Amino acid sequence: MSTLLTNIKELFQVRLNDTPALRGTAMDEVPSIKNAFLYIEEGRIADFGSMDDFPKHPAEEVIDCSNSIILPGYVDSHTHLVFAATRESEFEDRINGLSYEEIAARGGGILNSASRLRDMDEDELFKNSLKRLETVLKTGTTTIEIKSGYGLDVASELKMLRVIKRLKNHEFVGGAKMIIKATFLAAHAIPTEFKNDRNGYIDLIINEMLPRISKEELADFIDVFCEKNYFTVDEMRRLIVAGKKYGLQPKLHVNQFNSLGAVQAAVRAGAVSVDHLEVMTDEDLGNLKSSPTIATALPSCSFFLGLDYAPMKKMMENDVAVSLASDYNPGSTPSGNLNFVFALACIKMRMTPSQALNALSINAAHALKLGSKVGSIQVGKRADLLLFEDIESLAAIPYHFGENKISKVMLDGHFM
Ligand code: NIG
Ligand code: FE
Known part of the structure; x- marks a missing residue:
């Protein structure tokens, strides 16, 4: 099964390589890509990037995410x-x-x-x-x-x-x-x-x-x-x-x-x-x-x-x-x-x-010794994702305390 998410408003916590646990000022930044795509194959993140470099992935399912921000689970x-x-x-x-x-x-x-x-x-x-x-x-x-x-x-x-x-x-x-x-x-x-x-x-x-x-x-x-x-x-x-x-x-x-x-x-x-x-x-x-x-x-x-x-x-x-x-x-x-x-x-x-x-x-x-499997958007990691529709920024999540702003959860490449 392959899924292509296109036009993502902002894709957060994107990393090219495994990183050790963050500390100090490294905690201040969450790397992100605006107007991004994300390609998932067999439950794994297979590719991601800017829509400007949009590759031709043959996906069985294509989903337009132009109103969504996406985070790792x-x-x-x-x-x-x-x-x-x-x-x-x-x-x-x-x-x-x-x-x-x-x-x-x-x-x-x-x-x-x-x-x-x-x-x-x-x-x-x-x-x-x-x-x-x-x-x-x-x-x-x-x-x-x-x-x-x-x-x-x-x-x-x-x-x-x-x-x-x-x-x-x-x-x-x-x-x-x-x-x-x-x-x-x-x-x-x-x-x-x-x-x-x-x-x-x-x-x-x-x-x-x-x-x-x-x-x-x-x-x-x-x-x-x-x-x-x-x-x-x-x-x-x-x-x-x-x-x-x-x-x-x-x-x-x-x-x-x-x-x-x-x-x-x-x-x-x-x-x-x-x-x-x-x-x-x-x-x-x-x-x-x-x-x-x-x-x-x-x-x-x-x-x-x-x-x-x-x-x-x-x-x-x-x-x-x-x-x-x-x-x-x-x-x-x-x-x-x-x-x-x-x-x-x-x-x-x-x-x-x-x-x-x-x-x-x-x-x-x-903290679970799973730093190379989950916790970021990285090629090879599990496609465990959270889609937030109609929110403007990361800060909107804690700002709307007491609410669940998540529209869709993807677990191992499957929407729940
Ligand atoms: O993490 N502090 C010890 N254990 C739990 C509480 C357990 C309980 O009250 O049932 C905790 O807070
Ligand atoms: Fe406890």
């Missing part, structure tokens, strides 16, 4: 999209004055989600997770990472990861599949049955869960929620070492509520990314400066919990490679809409629309 590098039930009652508790931490201390939070997930069978979990995946695809997410971490026992963690594997294999319109990366996050909370034996739970993760997950090839990354009342920096280190033995690179939840030294430990361990970063000391910032570890901010989580936003501007000024993700989950971020993340990044973190788009596309791809 958004990459969501941090989600907990597989869960059993929403948590509106905790939402009301927070409105009435309880904090996220107080709710967790009463047995709500992650443990609440774990007990609901343990009770749900795999097929039902798959069905309701697929609905969410279809929803985020409509709002522009074409590549996604999904974590386990609401099972917290061997059978339930495996159940979650198998659901993620089924989502990976799910065929959308035309047989197109989403690129999905799975992250093993059994170290999300200490389950009730191990309340007085945290080492016992960590041993269970290392000795029972990791070997099974590896054997069934269920995960790409390992994650730990390093935070007071969850996992310590030393425990995180131990879990990272164990994960690496099975080929799982670390992507970590750090500095959401407290700075505990986790950033330094993560950078030293060569973490692919450190995520959250709402609470950052100068030392944390210094550790990330010029390091290959990507700093991922989750502004929808700050918005929903009413907390500080990660200091994105300061990180960019300090040569930190930054990305943005949704953190879609039932407790702290019940939204996977990256258009809203785009708006929050501009409005609350003072990122320019170009910086925010770089953080949602090419840098987010690097």
Whole structure:
């Protein structure tokens, strides 16, 4: 199948070669071509350029895009999209004055989600997770990472990861599949049955869960929620070492509520990314400066919990490679809409629309080790595209916060 998109008003994030994660002033520009064409063959970008150099590609389908701007699909590098039930009652508790931490201390939070997930069978979990995946695809997410971490026992963690594997294999319109990366996050909370034996739970993760997950090839990354009342920096280190033995690179939840030294430990361990970063000391910032570890901010989580936003501007000024993700989950971020993340990044973190788009596309791809597959318009990359009709500029996307201005999503060369 071949498709030719002609007269595109502006084609954004065009790159001739693979680029490392952008940092510093490289974040300020999104390379683009006005009045462009884009040629797609078998789900891959085969050619693009200015209409002035329009080649004669024999396309089966030709689409005039004279009123559209086109972006690469958004990459969501941090989600907990597989869960059993929403948590509106905790939402009301927070409105009435309880904090996220107080709710967790009463047995709500992650443990609440774990007990609901343990009770749900795999097929039902798959069905309701697929609905969410279809929803985020409509709002522009074409590549996604999904974590386990609401099972917290061997059978339930495996159940979650198998659901993620089924989502990976799910065929959308035309047989197109989403690129999905799975992250093993059994170290999300200490389950009730191990309340007085945290080492016992960590041993269970290392000795029972990791070997099974590896054997069934269920995960790409390992994650730990390093935070007071969850996992310590030393425990995180131990879990990272164990994960690496099975080929799982670390992507970590750090500095959401407290700075505990986790950033330094993560950078030293060569973490692919450190995520959250709402609470950052100068030392944390210094550790990330010029390091290959990507700093991922989750502004929808700050918005929903009413907390500080990660200091994105300061990180960019300090040569930190930054990305943005949704953190879609039932407790702290019940939204996977990256258009809203785009708006929050501009409005609350003072990122320019170009910086925010770089953080949602090419840098987010690097946060999943997919920098040579997705995240930009480049020959050979997947034809995962977003078409915005009747908008004038990139800035119109975050400007119209709360809306979905996307007219069409193309996944692997197929319009959804
Ligand atoms: O990234 N902070 C840890 N994990 C999730 C929230 C999990 C939950 O509340 O269910 C997060 O915000
Ligand atoms: Fe998270």
